[in-house]
Amino acid sequence: MRPFALNYARPTGHPDPVVPYTFDAALQLNVLDDGRPAVSDHALLLAVGTTTSTAGSQTHFDD
Secondary structure (H helix, E strand, C coil): CCCCHHHCCCCCCCCCCCEEEEEEECCCCCCCCCCCCCCCCCCHHHCCCCEEEEEHHHHHCCC
């Protein structure tokens, strides 16, 4: 017997997200292509909701 959900569930096929910032290890924060900190772009924050990275968890024992 096949589960009910498998009769109707279909993959959504979401494309991979395009992230407009990268992590700068020297600065320990996310930066835009022009070198500005990603948190300084308010439109970006409204669009993506956050620019957090895993850097703090990897570098600080008290996070």
